[in-house]
Amino acid sequence: xxxxxxxxxxxxxxxxxxxxxxxxxxxxxxxxxxxxxxxxxxxxxxxxxxxxxxxxxxxxxxxxxxxxxxxxxxxxxxxxxxxxxxxxxxxxxxxxxxxxxxxxxxxxxxxxxxxxxxxxxxxxxxxxxxxxxxxxxxxxxxxxxxxxxxxxxxxxxxxxxxxxxxxxxxxxxxxxxxxxxxxxxxxxxxxxxxxxxxxxxxxxxxxxxxxxxxxxxxxxxxxxxxxxxxxxxxxxxxxxxxxxxxxxxxxxxxxxxxxxxxxxxxxxxxxxxxxxxxxxxxxxxxxxxxxxxxxxxxxxx
Amino acid sequence: xxxxxxxxxxxxxxxxxxxxxxxxxxxxxxxxxxxxxxxxxxxxxxxxxxxxxxxxxxxxxxxxxxxxxxxxxxxxxxxxxxxxxxxxxxxxxxxxxxxxxxxxxxxxxxxxxxxxxxxxxxxxxxxxxxxxxxxxxxxxxxxxxxxxxxxxxxxxxxxxxxxxxxxxxxxxxxxxxxxxxxxxxxxxxx
Numbered sequence: 001x002x003x004x005x006x007x008x009x010x011x012x013x014x015x016x017x018x019x020x021x022x023x024x025x026x027x028x029x030x031x032x033x034x035x036x037x038x039x040x041x042x043x044x045x046x047x048x049x050x051x052x053x054x055x056x057x058x059x060x061x062x063x064x065x066x067x068x069x070x071x072x073x074x075x076x077x078x079x080x081x082x083x084x085x086x087x088x089x090x091x092x093x094x095x096x097x098x099x100x101x102x103x104x105x106x107x108x109x110x111x112x113x114x115x116x117x118x119x120x121x122x123x124x125x126x127x128x129x130x131x132x133x134x135x136x137x138x139x140x141x142x143x144x145x146x147x148x149x150x151x152x153x154x155x156x157x158x159x160x161x162x163x164x165x166x167x168x169x170x171x172x173x174x175x176x177x178x179x180x181x182x183x184x185x186x187x188x189x190x191x192x193x194x195x196x197x198x199x200x201x202x203x204x205x206x207x208x209x210x211x212x213x214x215x216x217x218x219x220x221x222x223x224x225x226x227x228x229x230x231x232x233x234x235x236x237x238x239x240x241x242x243x244x245x246x247x248x249x250x251x252x253x254x255x256x257x258x259x260x261x262x263x264x265x266x267x268x269x270x271x272x273x274x275x276x277x278x279x280x281x282x283x284x285x286x287x288x289x290x291x292x293x294x295x296x297x298x299x300x301x
Numbered sequence: 302x303x304x305x306x307x308x309x310x311x312x313x314x315x316x317x318x319x320x321x322x323x324x325x326x327x328x329x330x331x332x333x334x335x336x337x338x339x340x341x342x343x344x345x346x347x348x349x350x351x352x353x354x355x356x357x358x359x360x361x362x363x364x365x366x367x368x369x370x371x372x373x374x375x376x377x378x379x380x381x382x383x384x385x386x387x388x389x390x391x392x393x394x395x396x397x398x399x400x401x402x403x404x405x406x407x408x409x410x411x412x413x414x415x416x417x418x419x420x421x422x423x424x425x426x427x428x429x430x431x432x433x434x435x436x437x438x439x440x441x442x443x444x445x446x447x448x449x450x451x452x453x454x455x456x457x458x459x460x461x462x463x464x465x466x467x468x469x470x471x472x473x474x475x476x477x478x479x480x481x482x483x484x485x486x487x488x489x490x491x
Contacts, residue, residue, distance in 0.1 A: 051315040080321040092440065100477035117481055139479045177320070245321065247452025249444065258471065259443025259458065271448070272439030280440070300435070 046171070047184040047223070058186075059223060066228060070212065074219040076227050079245045081178035087239055087294060088179075088266040089250075090276045091153060094300040096260040098123050098144040098151030105255030106155075109240060110226040111218050113210040120202070120237035121155040121252060133200075133285055155252070156181065156202040156237035157285065157293030164194035164203065173234070179294050180241050182224040188233040195234055199286050200293075203236045239263075266294075331447065331454035338461045341418040344383065360406030360418060373402050390468040399424055399466065425460045436460070 044050075044058060059076045066074050103119045112118035124136025128148050136152060145151065162181050165173045172187040173194055195203040209231040221227040222242035229235045240250040244263070253261040264273035276282065282296040313319045339345065343359035350356055363383070373396045380387050401409040408416050408424050416423060426433035435441035442460065447453035463471060 048312050048318075049314045050318070052318060055318065078318075080318060082323050083320045090440075095441070097471070097473070098476055099474065100479075103480075104477045117478070119480070122480065123476075141476070141479050143473050144476050145473065244448070247447045247449030249446065249448050253443070254445050256443055257463075259441055259463070261443070262440050264439075264448045275438040276440050279438075300431070 044186050046187050048174075055223075062223070062227060066217075070214055070217060070228065072214040072217045072219060074217060074221050074227075076221045076223055077242065079222045079224070079242050081176050081180070081241075081245055083177075084267055085245075085265045086177075086179045086267050087158065087244060088264070088273050088277070088296065089158075089239065089294065090262040090273060090280070090282060090296040090298060092260045092262070092280075092300065093150055093152060093297055095258045096123075096151045096153065096256075097258055098125060098140070098149075099257065101255045101257055102153055102252035102261070105251045106237070108216075109218055109243075109251035111210070111212055111221070111228045113206070113208065114212050114216070116208075118204060118210075120204070120235075121153050122201070124152045124154060126150050126152050131283075152297070153252075154200055154202065154285070155295070156198075156239075157200050157291065157295040158237075158239060160292035160294060161290060163197045163199065163289075163291060167193040167197045169193065178245070180238050181236065182238055182241070183234060183236060184224070185227075185229050185233045185235065190232040190234065192234060199289055199291065203234050205234050206231050326451045330450040331452070333450070333455045333457060335422065335457045336459050336462055337419060338459050340461060341421055341459075364404065364406040367405075373397055373400060373405075388465075388468045390470070391466070421461055421466065422459060425464075425466075432460075 045054065047055075050058065055078050059078060062076050063074055066072060066076070100123050103121045103123060106112070106121050107117060107119045110120065122138050124133055124138060125140040125146070126133075126136050126149060128150055133152065133154060136154075140146070158175075158179050158181055160175075160179065162175055165175060165181060168174075169191060170187060170189055172189065173181065173183045175181050190205065192205055195205055206229050210228050212228065217228070218226060220242065225238040225240065225242045240248075240252075244250055249263055250261075253263050262272050262276050264271040266273055266277070268274065276298065277296065280298040281301065282298045284293040284296060339357060343357045343362070345355045345357050397409070399408055401407040401415045404415065406418060408418060408421060410416060410424060411427050422433075432441050436457075442458050442463065444455055444457050446455040448455075
């Protein structure tokens with residue numbers, strides 16, 4: 001394809017293949033949105049079509065909108081990947097105790113909706129011996145770790161072969177050169193195909209306008225990650241790219257009281273993450289699907 | 302099917318936006334520091350300073366004076382003085398597996414070498430080689446700061462930050478609350 005589809009063209013194509021009723025359902029979030037979408041939002045080009053100057057203009061506009069809607073002065077940056085860096089994450093299931101500190105850190109770092117306590121991470125309580133994540137229970141509420149259980153935090157696996165990006169009718173989600181799968185929240189039409197396509201249940205839909213008291217907003221934001229998302233779009237974990245693309249560790253790793261998480265650049269042969277991949281018996285979730293996650297799990301043996 | 306002509310898969314109209322402009326470093330790296338738990342240099346009493354801070358008394362304050370040191374007990378049960386109430390559950394270890402019987406404010410390695418309390422990590426390492434090796438590779442014990450040392454420093458946790466040397470099992474505790482929709486839903490659905 002030499003030309004990126006515009007949203008308008010894509011909406012037409014989608015209508016043709018889906019039939020009118022399905023089309024209407026798929027687009028209902030967009031329709032509801034149209035009142036609150038500013039003219040600037042609607043006229044904006046796709047993220048990858050923007051020149052630097054245009055990008056800067058968009059960022060300033062989004063900062064102003066955040067100020068108006070949330071009463072907080074924030075900085076929204078366009079943080080780009082570094083050449084020669086590809087991220088991977090590993091998690092030691094022998095050490096994780098299921099305390100959900102990572103879930104909470106994600107909630108705070110990524111400016112999630114407060115009333116629903118949204119987060120990109122879910123911790124599954126698993127019965128020892130079973131590896132089927134569909135059997136995991138997210139609702140446990142007792143002292144941890146419980147006898148006979150282990151705990152498996154699941155977030156976006158940043159697949160090398162992501163099923164989610166392929167189903168997007170408007171190319172609002174794609175994989176970046178450092179492996180992070182991102183969403184242009186201003187381009188997303190909220191059809192939720194990507195959410196359905198993700199075998200790890202890692203994508204979230206914003207049913208409501210996110211509510212966050214001004215004082216709780218994390219003002220260090222980026223366009224592709226933790227800026228406050230508009231209503232009616234899909235969002236996901238970005239390995240905190242506003243932190244990690246600048247060399248810092250993800251918020252969920254720093255919050256872990258057990259030291260279960262290992263993060264870094266797989267292309268660096270001396271990195272901690274490479275050591276883990278080469279020396280621990282790591283595995284990935286639902287390997288049979290061929291998604292090739294960049295998120296690995298291991299047990300100490 | 303014909304291969305799709307696609308020279309820049311990420312497809313940035315402005316190619317200069319594809320990657321960050323990272324200034325070429327001079328090859329220097331920031332430091333990795335190991336956190337030093339306060340418990341390795343003294344005990345925190347119940348008394349408070351006029352500013353309301355708890356008073357920390359260094360081990361040496363008392364142990365420079367208490368010489369020759371009293372007999373090392375064989376179990377924590379007989380322990381008196383300011384240290385009474387110490388809970389001890391650490392395998393088959395004895396007090397002298399770790400403490401220098403000549404100077405209690407120092408530790409003694411298996412080789413007989415006496416080291417300051419602040420070197421406790423070396424002591425743990427000699428009996429827990431696997432965890433120590435993993436720790437050296439960032440795969441045990443966690444950290445803060447930067448994965449990329451060309452951009453900033455890293456702080457490592459000390460074994461004793463997480464494991465009480467006398468009762469090292471990691472504590473159990475209450476988790477943060479479950480997601481509000483969790484009891485109705487399982488792993489699936491947003």
